[in-house]
Amino acid sequence: MRRRSVLLAVPAGLLALAGCGDDDSDKGEKTSPKPESPSAQPTAKMDGPVPALLGGTKFGERPEVARGVGKGPGKLETKTLVAGRGPVAAKGDYIQVNYLGQIWDTGKVFDTTWDKGRNPFVFRVGAGEVVPGWDKGLEGKKVGSRVELAIPPELGYGPQGRPPVIKGTDIMVFVVDVVGVFNSKSSAHGSKVAQDNKDLPKVGDDTDGKAPAITVPKTKAPKKLVSAYVLEGDGREVKETDTVLLQYRGVLWDGGKEFDSTYASKALAKFNLPELVPGFRDGLKGKKIGSRVLLVMPPELAYGKEARDKIPANSTLVFSVDILAVS
CATH class of the missing domain: 3.10.50.40 (Chitinase A; domain 3)
Incomplete structure (x- = not known):
């Protein structure tokens, strides 16, 4: 979920290696290639x-x-x-x-x-x-x-x-x-994790590339961020500086209506994690690559009092997110 509704432009024709090293995930660990004679x-x-x-x-x-x-x-x-x-x-x-x-x-x-x-x-x-x-x-x-x-x-x-x-x-x-x-039919392929909290949404665990079902309970929305595995991958943990490649679906807690989906657009999403709304950023940080994650974001960690397209003001948002890769 981006803070802005338009993607940042990438200069055409630049090797988006486009900064030759700007995709470094460990700023303190980076070692520049040494020129060789x-x-x-x-x-x-x-x-x-x-x-x-x-x-x-x-x-x-x-x-x-x-x-x-x-x-x-x-x-x-x-x-x-x-x-x-x-x-x-x-x-x-x-x-x-x-x-x-x-x-x-x-x-x-x-x-x-x-x-x-x-x-x-x-x-x-x-x-x-x-x-x-x-x-x-x-x-x-x-x-x-x-x-x-x-x-x-x-x-x-x-x-x-x-x-x-x-x-x-x-x-x-x-x-x-x-x-x-990776393409629009890609899915996470991790180990299934029990979804036994009746007060949280249930997310489908099929890995056929189709949009998973999201069933929202008829209970009050949680006041704090929820980030839980549906499928737990075996990749390394996502870092807060990573760029993530995602397949996702988002619905409203109230009514369960879909407001955004890469499955519907048939286009994966590639985001810089630090640029996302806090609920997305904090919810994916520390999760393993290759996983499907349930995110439930209270309004203050999403868009708060601001209405966005199909998202009313003060909405709690529910996401199924497949973390396909990082860059």
Whole structure:
């Protein structure tokens, strides 16, 4: 549930890695990639149109990539280093990846999610949230795949580059591991947790991608925030600085009428947790990734005396929230 009714705009064509490191989940733990001298990144025989891997060749391992040979390609080059067998990332899907990026001719690493404290990166394929080379090169890839990309400037940051790290003439080389794919049919898949409090709403625990039923009791609404597992996932706990990818449904305590749903819109929601209303922010913090959570928010932790679209003033809100991924 956002404080504002419109999404913040993301500049088209920017690798929303778009801040090369801004999705760090542990500000105190962050370690910036150290620039590596050309001598520290030896050249090696080219593996087709892309530089060879010198180490970390398995899916999930931080790769070590050789410097490129020659002036580099003038078009996008892709090579599948490890073929995955999971779901395919189609246009419009959210894809979750780990990646390492470096400059073609120097081998200088400029960004990587394999740094301590970093989350995998999540973006929507084909939506212009990343540089065009990523949209083109990762569409159609399967979960479990490791892909290497060589991206010329016109499919990266263009002639302006991204000073001071990436010049307008630089070819970028990425090794990308596809960790997950999510779409409007995605659900949490955790262990069922008993819902035995008769004074709280009951939420369906089906995982077929359809909107779960929410049954609100004919009792007085709780005065404090309720945050309880319906399905408990096995991922790490959500941190207050995370960006979360969610599937959710919201209804009013009074009458049980639906006022918002990603199931109805057929579009997942990606939110920065600190920007959400207090009930959403505090209710999801500390819950495990992969879970379905019941949230009951008293008015003061939602919109209070302010009416919002289908939400009357002074409404207690009830949500079923699937935490699919964090970034």
